[in-house]
Amino acid sequence: MNLGLAEIRRARLRFGLLTTAVALLVFLVLLLSTLGGALVGSLTGALDRLDAAGLVYAGNARDNIAASRLDPSVADAVAAVPGVAAVGAVGTFTTRAPLDGTATDVQLFGFTPGAPGAPTGLSEGRLPTAAGEVAVDGRGVAIGDTIDLENGEGALTVVGLLRGSQFNALPTLYVPLDAYTSAVTAANPGLPFVPINAVAFDVDPGADAAAVAAAVTEAVPATQAYTRADAVARIPGISSISQSFGILVGLTFVIGIVVIGFFFLILTVQKLRAFTLLRAIGASTGSLAATVALQISVVVVAASAVALGLTALALQGLSTGIPVALSPSTVITTVVAVWLFSLLAGMLSVRRIARIDPATAVGSR
Amino acid sequence: MTESVEPILRVQGLRKTYGEGHTQVVAVDGADMTVDEGEFVALLGPSGSGKTTLISMIGGLLAPTSGTVGLGATEVTAMSRKELTRFRATQVGFVFQSANLVPFLTARENLLYVASLVGTPKKDAHARVDQLLEELGLADRAGNLPEQLSGGERQRVAIGRALMNDPDLVLVDEPTAALDTAMGRSVVELLQREIKSRGKTGIMVTHDLRMVEYTDRVFEILDGVLTHVERPSALEH
Numbered sequence: 159m160n161l162g163l164a165e166i167r168r169a170r171l172r173f174g175l176l177t178t179a180v181a182l183l184v185f186l187v188l189l190l191s192t193l194g195g196a197l198v199g200s201l202t203g204a205l206d207r208l209d210a211a212g213l214v215y216a217g218n219a220r221d222n223i224a225a226s227r228l229d230p231s232v233a234d235a236v237a238a239v240p241g242v243a244a245v246g247a248v249g250t251f252t253t254r255a256p257l258d259g260t261a262t263d264v265q266l267f268g269f270t271p272g273a274p275g276a277p278t279g280l281s282e283g284r285l286p287t288a289a290g291e292v293a294v295d296g297r298g299v300a301i302g303d304t305i306d307l308e309n310g311e312g313a314l315t316v317v318g319l320l321r322g323s324q325f326n327a328l329p330t331l332y333v334p335l336d337a338y339t340s341a342v343t344a345a346n347p348g349l350p351f352v353p354i355n356a357v358a359f360d361v362d363p364g365a366d367a368a369a370v371a372a373a374v375t376e377a378v379p380a381t382q383a384y385t386r387a388d389a390v391a392r393i394p395g396i397s398s399i400s401q402s403f404g405i406l407v408g409l410t411f412v413i414g415i416v417v418i419g420f421f422f423l424i425l426t427v428q429k430l431r432a433f434t435l436l437r438a439i440g441a442s443t444g445s446l447a448a449t450v451a452l453q454i455s456v457v458v459v460a461a462s463a464v465a466l467g468l469t470a471l472a473l474q475g476l477s478t479g480i481p482v483a484l485s486p487s488t489v490i491t492t493v494v495a496v497w498l499f500s501l502l503a504g505m506l507s508v509r510r511i512a513r514i515d516p517a518t519a520v521g522s523r
Numbered sequence: 524m525t526e527s528v529e530p531i532l533r534v535q536g537l538r539k540t541y542g543e544g545h546t547q548v549v550a551v552d553g554a555d556m557t558v559d560e561g562e563f564v565a566l567l568g569p570s571g572s573g574k575t576t577l578i579s580m581i582g583g584l585l586a587p588t589s590g591t592v593g594l595g596a597t598e599v600t601a602m603s604r605k606e607l608t609r610f611r612a613t614q615v616g617f618v619f620q621s622a623n624l625v626p627f628l629t630a631r632e633n634l635l636y637v638a639s640l641v642g643t644p645k646k647d648a649h650a651r652v653d654q655l656l657e658e659l660g661l662a663d664r665a666g667n668l669p670e671q672l673s674g675g676e677r678q679r680v681a682i683g684r685a686l687m688n689d690p691d692l693v694l695v696d697e698p699t700a701a702l703d704t705a706m707g708r709s710v711v712e713l714l715q716r717e718i719k720s721r722g723k724t725g726i727m728v729t730h731d732l733r734m735v736e737y738t739d740r741v742f743e744i745l746d747g748v749l750t751h752v753e754r755p756s757a758l759e760h
Contacts, residue, residue, distance in 0.1 A: 159635040159648075161628070168627040168668070435623045438584060439684070440612020440640050442605070516611075517584040519619055520575050520696050 161436075162452040165429075173453075176421055177461045183414035184458075184465035184496055187407055189472055191488050194403030197327065198396065200480040203279070203295070204267060204325035206390045210246070210274035210358035211367040214374055214383040221382070221392035223250060224326075227353040228381070235378045236357045241370035243362045246273030247354040249338045250325065253345060254308040257329050258298025261308070265330045268338020268354075275358030277332045283318035289337040293318030296329025297481065305331065311341035327480050359383075414496065418458075419503025422450060426507035433511055438519035447508040454504045455497065462493040530557035531724050532581070532692060537590035539576050550576040553590065554749035556742060563718050563725040565735050568744040574728045575696065577744060581726065582615050582694045583607040595691055612640040616685030616723075618695040618714070623681065624669040630656065630680045631665040637687040655683040659713065675706040682714055686721065693718055695727040699734060711737050 166173045199206070205213070205223065214236050219226030230247055237245045249268040254261055269275040271287050283301045285293050292305060292314035299305070303316045314333060324330045333341070339352045361370045367385040374383035384392065391397065426433070433446055466489060473482050534556040541548045551573045558564055568574040579585035581592050583599050584607075592599040594614060602610060611617075624633050631652055638648035656662050659679045669677055678698055685693050695714060699707030711727070715737040718725040727738060735741055743752045 159632055159639040161625075161636060164632055165627045431623075432625045432627075435619070436625065436636075437608075438611065438619075439617055439637060440608055440610075440615075442608050445640075517579045519617070519623065520579045520582070520584060 160452070161446075162449040163456070165449075166453060166456060172425075173457065176425075177457050177464070179421070180414070180418055180457055180461035180496075180500075181464035181468065183410065183417065184462050184492065185468040185472075186410050187414065187492050187496070188465055188469040188484070188489065190403065190407045190410060191492060192469065192473065192482060192484055193478065194400070194407060195485070195488065196478070196480050196482040198400055198403070199322055200324040200327040201399070202325075202390045202393055202396055203322045204250075204265070204277065204330055205386065205393065207277060207279045207320075207323045208248075208274075208358060208386060209276045209278050210386055211361045212359050212371045212374075212383055212385045213248070213389045214357040214359065214371075214378065214381050215355075215389075217380040217382045219382070220394070221384075221389070222394050223248075223355050223389075224252075226355045228355065228357065229351070230354050232378060232381065233354070233357045236359055236374055236381075236383075239370070239374045239377045241361050241365040241373055243360045243365075244274050245360075246270040246275035246358045247335055248275040248356045248358050249335060249342065249352070249354045251342060251345070252326065252328065253311060253341065255305050255331070257296055257305065263328050264296070264307075265325045265328045266307070266338060266341060267325070267330060267332045268335040268341075269332060269358075270335050273358070274360045275356075277320055277323045279320045279323045281319050281321045283316070285318050286332065286334055286337075289334060289340065291315055291317045291333070291337075293320055293332045294329065295320035295323040295481070296331075299329075307341055307344075309345050311344040312337060321481065324481065411495070411499075415499040415503050418454070418496075418500045419506050422454060422504050423506045423510065425453075426450060426510050430510070430514065434514050434516060434519045437514050437516035443508075443512050443514075446511045450504050450507045450511070451501055454500050458493070458497045458500050462496065531560040531595055532556070532558040532726075533591070533593040534581060535591045535593075537577065537580055537592060538588050539573075539580060539585070540588045549747050551580070551587075551744075551749070552747040554744070554747075556749060556751070558724055558726065558740075560724055561719070561722045562739045563715055563727070563737070564740045564742060565738040566726055566728045566742045566744060567730065567732070567735070568728075569730060572744045573747040573749075574744045576747075577749065578694050578696060578726060578728050581692075582617060583610045612637070613688055614691045616688070616690040616693040618678070618681045618685045618693065618698050620697045620700045624677055624684070626669050629666050629668055630661055630672065630676075630683075633669075633680055634684050634687050637684050641688050643688070651687065652683075655686060658717070659683050673706075674702050675710055678702065678710045679713060682710070682717060686717060686723070689721075691724060693723050693725040695725060697728055697730070699729065699731050704733070707731065707734070 215226040216228050233245045233247050247270055252263055252265055255264045294316055299316055301316055305314045342352045361367050371383040371385050534554055537551055537554040539551040566574050580587045634652045635648055656665050661679055698710055711734045741752050743750050
């Protein structure tokens with residue numbers, strides 16, 4: 159005889175409404191977390207998923223890879239620093255290309271095949287190894303498609319598809335450095351030389367990437383080296399965006415938990431007479447608290463299932479221009495956090511139950 | 524030679540006071556009472572006389588200021604809070620005013636829940652519920668919620684709930700308070716029959732003198748002082 163489940167069965171409308179309210183809150187948290195994560199990911203993915211221990215920028219680039227200009231020979235100077243195992247030049251610029259039938263801004267990255275700085279996150283195909291080949295992270299592109307960069311910068315055949323490797327929230331194209339150099343030259347005729355934007359480096363086994371980065375900054379004039387994680391965290395505006403989404407998600411979460419706590423407190427107060435009777439006839443505070451905990455769990459699980467469906471539908475229907483996918487870890491973290499904090503909020507109800515004086519059952523009408 | 528049997532319920536010098544100093548109120552003043560196994564006694568008294576306080580202390584719901592309560596081998600007043608909760612579930616059956624059933628449980632579930640408190644095996648609990656509801660004339664109302672039952676039916680469910688765990692003592696608090704005379708008589712008659720047929724011990728708190736005829740003995744309480752009477756004082760006038 160389960161008291162909590164029996165009450166849910168008998169008060170379907172009340173618990174249905176409560177579940178709907180909780181589902182909407184979980185949906186909001188899931189959607190905001192997913193969109194926030196997707197936005198940050200599409201702004202930073204290219205650097206975050208770069209196959210390198212660290213990056214070297216020009217000293218005056220203010221931590222912005224797009225503003226960094228380095229002579230390609232800097233790569234040799236970086237390679238000579240003790241602790242650096244290998245280096246690779248990385249170049250990037252924004253251009254335009256028809257994707258999915260529409261001319262759109264794209265971010266072009268040039269990397270040295272087989273050297274640090276190559277993208278990871280390949281979901282299909284392979285990385286380009288020769289001029290005329292490209293790996294793409296963007297919608298509406300398939301292996302074998304041809305992409306014509308504007309201004310005669312070159313026709314590229316798609317040989318690989320990437321996920322989570324975008325930059326500046328734009329479709330991102332990865333080509334070998336030679337092809338990148340050709341594209342830059344075509345776009346900027348008359349350039350005395352094509353600068354690179356960064357030098358990606360790997361460190362010797364056992365070496366500390368942060369220490370090596372500091373050594374590079376020290377040893378190579380007019381450069382600033384960072385570990386990959388530092389480079390990502392220092393992308394201009396990223397910390398503000400992350401914080402803003404964090405505040406939105408956090409506030410929604412806190413409001414949701416408080417609402418759940420109060421909902422169950424109201425339900426408990428409405429049942430005080432019954433709970434007093436049950437305490438009088440021998441029900442322990444623990445067993446009544448377990449009833450509330452079970453009901454919270456049932457509501458959160460049902461609400462999470464509904465919220466998951468709603469989020470999946472919303473993400474299908476939303477056109478954000480950036481790749482958005484519901485990650486299992488976001489779902490699990492959100493649901494477990496909502497469940498645990500809801501149980502914590504349920505302590506308000508348990509506290510009220512613990513204060514019940516069973517003697518008041520006698521003589522009350 | 525007759526063997527003397529110790530009373531199952533022993534109340535000695537039971538006292539309950541509220542407040543201190545000149546604001547102190549004595550709710551029960553040194554009550555002494557013994558009830559034999561199988562006896563059904565009435566506890567009479569006007570409102571505020573202390574009868575509810577007394578029955579609450581006997582049932583382990585309220586701690587006395589001083590004095591002792593013993594039920595069989597159990598020293599009720601020596602128990603911890605946790606032990607008292609268990610004591611109320613296993614050794615005492617309560618019938619409160621206005622039935623006081625759990626509103627979202629059916630008649631059957633109200634009884635089954637009590638069985639679950641003491642871990643009665645499911646099969647045994649179901650069998651006992653069926654038997655009790657049958658005896659109480661509620662077999663066809665087993666699936667009804669309290670709001671779908673009449674006042675008398677609700678009180679009968681409460682009686683079934685009180686007897687569900689086969690308690691040593693049944694404490695009944697104003698069982699006729701919410702019932703008309705005929706229904707009240709029928710409920711108390713049923714209560715007496717069920718308690719007697721099972722050899723249980725029962726105490727019924729009431730201010731309704733007409734219900735006294737169903738009990739073996741009468742105790743009266745006035746201003747916290749308990750006395751055993753042959754004839755309720757109200758009937759003297």
